[in-house]
Amino acid sequence: MDLTVRRARPGDRQRVLDICRKTWNGWDYVPLFFDRWVNEPGFWMGEYRGKVVGFGKATRLSGEEWWLEGLRVDPKYRSRGFGTRLSFRILRETLGARPAFLRLATADVNSESIRIIERMGFRPHFSTSYYVCESVSNEPGPTRGLSRPDARRAHEFLGRSEELAVSRGLMSWTWVFCNATRDHVRELCRMGAVYGYGRKRLQGLLIVRPHRYFPGDLYISHISGTRPALRAFRGLVLRTAAERGSESIRGAASSPAMKSAFAELGMELHPRIGRVLVYDFPI
């Protein structure tokens, strides 16, 4: 069956929304990004007999680092090879941009997606777990000792963390995992997302920002440190959540250290998402 692949256009919006409504019981995040993606390179539509039956996105995270996301096929047209063909075409187009890193993530229960990913030649990079706290406590604790480290110190601390060793240098923001480079940390510092503990010698690091899909809620990209550091971070996170009226705090953790820091914040394994598999394309 012939699938034509072309760049997305603003006029695709309604059809994209229709497909998203039929995906994951209407919980798809793609509608939040349509307006941005349609103005970026890498948003591809698959057409069969003149009708959009699926789409996918290759996003440039920074410099030569690319991320594949948002692959969807209308349930009515699934299991006919469209998802595979669309993915191969997006892969070919993205490789044409000469990425140094090309990655993606999927849930371990998504066997259709895993079939396609492995067939394309992606290799498992690491796996992680999503945590969530949906009843945010209203009792912020003490926040003494917090500091605002500069990017160099924050990046050095992060580089020594158990979490980054397990995640092979990647840090998450909702379903996107990117290289925790000095430039990335500098950008996070500029956004006000980075906190330290201890002024002379850094004893802990917290990176917290608005959730990518629910901007009123909080997403923790990194938390690690000594017990007093974790106590102060807890106070800060709860206070920030209360001030913003956040309904949830979320994050992904791969190492025992970050998992136990999440547990201290009252976060638990996400009830529906199992392991999240992050893949890397051998460049």
Ligand SMILES: CC(C)(COP(=O)(O)OP(=O)(O)OC[C@H]1O[C@@H](n2cnc3c(N)ncnc32)[C@H](O)[C@@H]1OP(=O)(O)O)[C@@H](O)C(=O)NCCC(=O)NCCS
């Ligand atoms: C993932 C998705 C894009 C695949 O689209 P598709 O057009 O059905 O894909 P294909 O027809 O190319 O099938 C891909 C493989 O999955 C297999 N597959 C299809 N449906 C399956 C199912 N329900 N369970 C297990 N395997 C399945 C196919 O047999 C095929 O493998 P094969 O070629 O070895 O037989 C589509 O299922 C989808 O939109 N899912 C919801 C969104 C999603 O999960 N996106 C990926 C998130 S990262």
